[in-house]
Amino acid sequence: MKESETAPACGTQPPATALRSLDELPGPRGLPVLGNALDLKPRSLHRLLAGWAEQFGPLFVFRVATTRILTVADADTIQQLLRDRPDHFRRWRKIEDIATDIGADGLFTAEGEKWRRQRKFVMHALNAGHVREFIPRFEEVAGRLRRRWWRAALSGTPFDALADLMRLTVDVTSGLAFGRDINTLEEKKDPIQIHLDKMFPAIARRQTALFPYWRYIQFAEDREVATAVKEVAKFIDRLITETRARLAENPELRDHPRNLLEALLAAQEKEDEGPSDREISANVMTMLLAGEDTTANTLAYMIHFMMEFPHVQSAVQEEVDTVFGMVEQPWQDPATADRLRYIEAFANEAMRCKPVGGHLFLEPNEDVQIRDVFVPAGTPILVLNGYVGTQEANFAQANEFRPERWLRAATDSAGAHNTKAFMPFGAGPRFCPGSKLAMLQIKMVTAMLCRDFEVVRPKDAQPLEDIYNFTVGPTSVYATLRPRRQIRGGIDIELRDGNRRTFTIPIVFPDRRVADRRKQSAASLN
Numbered sequence: 001m002k003e004s005e006t007a008p009a010c011g012t013q014p015p016a017t018a019l020r021s022l023d024e025l026p027g028p029r030g031l032p033v034l035g036n037a038l039d040l041k042p043r044s045l046h047r048l049l050a051g052w053a054e055q056f057g058p059l060f061v062f063r064v065a066t067t068r069i070l071t072v073a074d075a076d077t078i079q080q081l082l083r084d085r086p087d088h089f090r091r092w093r094k095i096e097d098i099a100t101d102i103g104a105d106g107l108f109t110a111e112g113e114k115w116r117r118q119r120k121f122v123m124h125a126l127n128a129g130h131v132r133e134f135i136p137r138f139e140e141v142a143g144r145l146r147r148r149w150w151r152a153a154l155s156g157t158p159f160d161a162l163a164d165l166m167r168l169t170v171d172v173t174s175g176l177a178f179g180r181d182i183n184t185l186e187e188k189k190d191p192i193q194i195h196l197d198k199m200f201p202a203i204a205r206r207q208t209a210l211f212p213y214w215r216y217i218q219f220a221e222d223r224e225v226a227t228a229v230k231e232v233a234k235f236i237d238r239l240i241t242e243t244r245a246r247l248a249e250n251p252e253l254r255d256h257p258r259n260l261l262e263a264l265l266a267a268q269e270k271e272d273e274g275p276s277d278r279e280i281s282a283n284v285m286t287m288l289l290a291g292e293d294t295t296a297n298t299l300a301y302m303i304h305f306m307m308e309f310p311h312v313q314s315a316v317q318e319e320v321d322t323v324f325g326m327v328e329q330p331w332q333d334p335a336t337a338d339r340l341r342y343i344e345a346f347a348n349e350a351m352r353c354k355p356v357g358g359h360l361f362l363e364p365n366e367d368v369q370i371r372d373v374f375v376p377a378g379t380p381i382l383v384l385n386g387y388v389g390t391q392e393a394n395f396a397q398a399n400e401f402r403p404e405r406w407l408r409a410a411t412d413s414a415g416a417h418n419t420k421a422f423m424p425f426g427a428g429p430r431f432c433p434g435s436k437l438a439m440l441q442i443k444m445v446t447a448m449l450c451r452d453f454e455v456v457r458p459k460d461a462q463p464l465e466d467i468y469n470f471t472v473g474p475t476s477v478y479a480t481l482r483p484r485r486q487i488r489g490g491i492d493i494e495l496r497d498g499n500r501r502t503f504t505i506p507i508v509f510p511d512r513r514v515a516d517r518r519k520q521s522a523a524s525l526n
Ligand code: HEM
Pocket: 082, 107, 108, 109, 119, 122, 173, 286, 287, 290, 291, 292, 294, 295, 298, 356, 357, 358, 360, 423, 424, 425, 426, 427, 428, 429, 430, 431, 432, 433, 434, 435, 437, 438
C-alpha cells in the first residue's frame, strides 16, 4: 500500500487525505547510525519517555538504529488502538521473542486464535466468583504476612515492605490459579519468587538491545536468567505432574476444574485442539510473572503514599474502623470489599500517579492510519497509557495526590476527570484479566495493615526511587510499624528462638492512636 492510499483508520480520524509519514513526526534527535539507542537506559526508560512526551506531544518518533518507534501519548488514540486488538494490532513481536526465550510466551504474548482460546480459560479462572471463593484461603496467606508484620512492629525495626509483598503476590497467584499453596512468605531458602524476580529486569534489558545478543553471548546477568528459567521450569513441571495426578485420582475434576491449571490440563486430555504442554507451562509462567510485580509494586507505592500523606492514612484507618467495627473476621461477608470505597479511591489515585503497567508495546498487523499519520505494518508502537493519567488536561491538579477525586461527590464539580485517560489495567479485549484479584489483594492488605498498625517512615529512609523493569516500581519501600489497636483477647504471634523452637505469645495491644488529620489540605506530590 502507498502512503497516498487509504489505510484502515484507527485513533481519532481526520479525512484520510494527505497523511503524514513517520519521518514527518517530531522526536528526539539521534546519532547517525544508532539513532536514540544510547539514550535508552532500561532502568530509567519511563522518565525518558515521559520527558519526550512533554516535549514532543501526543505523537512522536524515536529511533533504535534503523527502527522507528512510534510513541502515542494521547488518551483517545490509545483507547482506540487498544480496542482494535487482536485484529488490527498485536503486541510487539520483539516482546513475544523475548518472552519465548524465558518460557513465558503465554496469554500476554499470544495472538489470533491461540490468544482467544487461552483468554477464555484465564478469564474464567480469574472471574469475580472465583476470586470471591478464594477469600478464605487468601485470608490464610495474608495471615502469614500479618504475623510477619507484627514481628516487625514488635521489634521496631524498619523492614522492606516491597520484598514481603512480592512473596505475598506469588503465593496468592499460585493459590488461586494453580490450587497450590507454595508459602514463599515463610520459605527460608531460595523461594521460587527469587528466580521469578530475575525475569522482568531481563525483559527490560533485552527490549532495548539492538539485537538478541543473549542468544550468542551470555553475560553474567544472562547466565543468572538462564539458571532462573531452569529453576522455574522445574517448579512448573512439578506443579503440572501433581495436578495431572490429582485429575487421574478425581476424574470428576475434568468436568468441574477448580482452577486454571486443572482447566488447561483437562482441556488437553479432552480436546484434540486442546492446549499443548508448552502452552500450559508458558501460561503458568505468565500468570506467576503477571501477578507478582504489578500488584506488589502498587501496594508498595500505597504504603509509600501513606507515609508521605498521613491524612490519607488516617482516612483509611477511619474507613477500616467503621466498616470492620469489632468484627474479627470481616471477610466472611463477601460484601466487605465493596464497602471499602476510600481504599478503592486511594488505590486508583496511587495507580494514576504511579502506573506500574503504563507502557504497552504494539504493532499493526497491516498498514494503518493513526490520527493523520500513515503507519506501515509491523511498525513498533509504544503507547504511554500511564503517562496520560498524569496530564493536567485529563485530571485537574494532576500533580496532587487526591484519592477524593475518585469519590463521586468530589468529581461532580472538581474540573477535569477523564476516566478514559485512566488505564492502569489497559483497555479493550486484552484488558488485564487479573484486575479483580489485584483489587481484592490491594483492599485486603491495606485494610489489614491499617487496622493493626500505623505506618511510619523510618528516620534514615532513602527517598523513593522508581525503576523500569518492564513494569515500573520502587526499588524498595522501607517502613516502621506501630501497633494501633486493642484486640479483645490479644493476638497470637509465633516466634522462633535460636534453636528454631516455635513459641506463641499472646499480645495485648495499646489503645489506638487518635490521629484524624483527614481535613488537611491535599498535599503536593512533589
Ligand atoms: C495492580 C495489579 C495489576 C496491574 C496494574 C496490571 C496491569 C496490566 C496491564 C496494563 C496489562 C496489559 C493490558 C492490555 O494490553 O490492554 C495486563 C495484562 C495482563 N495481566 Fe495484569 N495487572 C495487574 C495484576 C494482574 C494479576 C494479579 C494477574 C494474574 C494473576 C494479571 C494477569 C495478566 C495477564 C495474563 C495479562 C495479559 C492479558 C492478555 O494479553 O489478554 N495481572 N495487566
